[in-house]
Amino acid sequence: xxxxxxxxxxxxxxxxxxxKALIEVAKEIGDAYVVAPDKPQSGQGHAITITSPIRLKKVxxxxxxxxxxxxxxxxxxxxxxxxxxxPDHDFDICVSGINHGSNAAINIIYSGTMSAAMExxxxxINAIGFSLxxxxxxxxxxxxxDYAKKLIxxxxxxxxKGKGLLLNVNIPKLPLSYIKGTKICKQxxxxxVENYQEGSDPxxxxxxxxxxxxxxxxxxxxxxxxxxxxxxxxIVPSMHDLTDYSVMEQIxxxxx
Amino acid sequence: xxxxxxxxxxxxxxxxxxxKALIEVAKEIGDAYVVAPDKPQSGQGHAITITSPIRLKKVxxxxxxxxxxxxxxxxxxxxxxxxxxxPDHDFDICVSGINHGSNAAINIIYSGTMSAAMExxxxxINAIGFSLxxxxxxxxxxxxxDYAKKLIxxxxxxxxKGKGLLLNVNIPKLPLSYIKGTKICKQxxxxxVENYQEGSDPxxxxxxxxxxxxxxxxxxxxxxxxxxxxxxxxIVPSMHDLTDYSVMEQIxxxxx
Numbered sequence: 001x002x003x004x005x006x007x008x009x010x011x012x013x014x015x016x017x018x019x020k021a022l023i024e025v026a027k028e029i030g031d032a033y034v035v036a037p038d039k040p041q042s043g044q045g046h047a048i049t050i051t052s053p054i055r056l057k058k059v060x061x062x063x064x065x066x067x068x069x070x071x072x073x074x075x076x077x078x079x080x081x082x083x084x085x086x087p088d089h090d091f092d093i094c095v096s097g098i099n100h101g102s103n104a105a106i107n108i109i110y111s112g113t114m115s116a117a118m119e120x121x122x123x124x125i126n127a128i129g130f131s132l133x134x135x136x137x138x139x140x141x142x143x144x145x146d147y148a149k150k151l152i153x154x155x156x157x158x159x160x161k162g163k164g165l166l167l168n169v170n171i172p173k174l175p176l177s178y179i180k181g182t183k184i185c186k187q188x189x190x191x192x193v194e195n196y197q198e199g200s201d202p203x204x205x206x207x208x209x210x211x212x213x214x215x216x217x218x219x220x221x222x223x224x225x226x227x228x229x230x231x232x233x234x235i236v237p238s239m240h241d242l243t244d245y246s247v248m249e250q251i252x253x254x255x256x
Numbered sequence: 257x258x259x260x261x262x263x264x265x266x267x268x269x270x271x272x273x274x275x276k277a278l279i280e281v282a283k284e285i286g287d288a289y290v291v292a293p294d295k296p297q298s299g300q301g302h303a304i305t306i307t308s309p310i311r312l313k314k315v316x317x318x319x320x321x322x323x324x325x326x327x328x329x330x331x332x333x334x335x336x337x338x339x340x341x342x343p344d345h346d347f348d349i350c351v352s353g354i355n356h357g358s359n360a361a362i363n364i365i366y367s368g369t370m371s372a373a374m375e376x377x378x379x380x381i382n383a384i385g386f387s388l389x390x391x392x393x394x395x396x397x398x399x400x401x402d403y404a405k406k407l408i409x410x411x412x413x414x415x416x417k418g419k420g421l422l423l424n425v426n427i428p429k430l431p432l433s434y435i436k437g438t439k440i441c442k443q444x445x446x447x448x449v450e451n452y453q454e455g456s457d458p459x460x461x462x463x464x465x466x467x468x469x470x471x472x473x474x475x476x477x478x479x480x481x482x483x484x485x486x487x488x489x490x491i492v493p494s495m496h497d498l499t500d501y502s503v504m505e506q507i508x509x510x511x512x
Contacts, residue, residue, distance in 0.1 A: 042307075047329075048301070079450055080464060110303075196335075196340050240498070241443050244493040
């Protein structure tokens, strides 16, 4: 079998420890190609750069791996990989991360890591976004690497190429021996409670800075939040069809 | 009955003709409050501003309507409206737009207009995003205003407050008398084919600038793309649960 062709990206930027950990895994499995933001891009969601030009810079920090730093968003990285850098390349899989911090539950909506993976899946490339529930720059990615390797191998072996399957994988902050395994889940129902910091800049201008905390009210054992709280790696198959089919029949009063 | 309390936002910015058209409609129906980006923010998706402060500036261009220009993204606008500007305010509805250009099909993913409306719906405020299939600054919003008024009135009259219903409404570029009515649809399956413009800046640095065209391969009469092509206003009930429940049973090979 030819070596699997693996596109690697993230949202924490090309200098984040998490992408280094993921590239190490990708290199063991196949040929890795990296296009990642040149700076942190957390919370960029599915943003794309329309009104300004984007720069690409070849970087050499990953031995033997063709790598580019991109001035745009995580989704821009995937679009440029497909259209500019590797237009004739037939990627078997796109992996994004390993994100520093959770992308479980509603976080998928805000996550550049998951949006980059989704962009690949829109183009029918099977894709996985990996996130470790640890924001620290010194986070231990070894258990995440172990699961990333197994899950990428499963996808390459068992998911039809070109299906565009998208997985949101979150890994609890636990040593490998404490993790109970993986669990296929639905997106949990927690939410953020915002708390904006108000302040004044050196010239007296008022500003607001987003802070907040995630409130996990989820009791459903089928959810990713439950799985993570109980020591499992959560896997949520995700999609870009946002239609709420369940309410279609109930809203005929909008037919005018 | 008390006058409905209406939060208005958009992604084209507070100076765009489309938001002016929507505020006119909102003022006829109830009390309007405006928080919108201080510059165009198309394609921002569900991006939020984390790593820098956000500014708010009270503006006076809309007679009798409390209005703020926000330096952040469309989603930031909604978060600041709820948490900083109007924390004790119980909005009946959030309306976003009227967007200059289509947000049908996959465009919902990239759209700041729809992400702002979605952010309100995450907080259980019923919300509608309106988009006119005309990018021009001189677009005629009169037919869009007519439908916006009717649909906002329907939502206020018939959707339970606090349900968090989210509608993606697109209006074809047609005079009112040519529009056949509304149609409740599913998100269509068209996609973008990108074509990056390559160029050199004044100092010789290479850049890439996103261009592309939308390819509508949709034949399904249940889709928004079909409805719009056939002269209907499309209404797609949308949601932020991205779980693909349809594949959950098929991917047990990821359980390890």
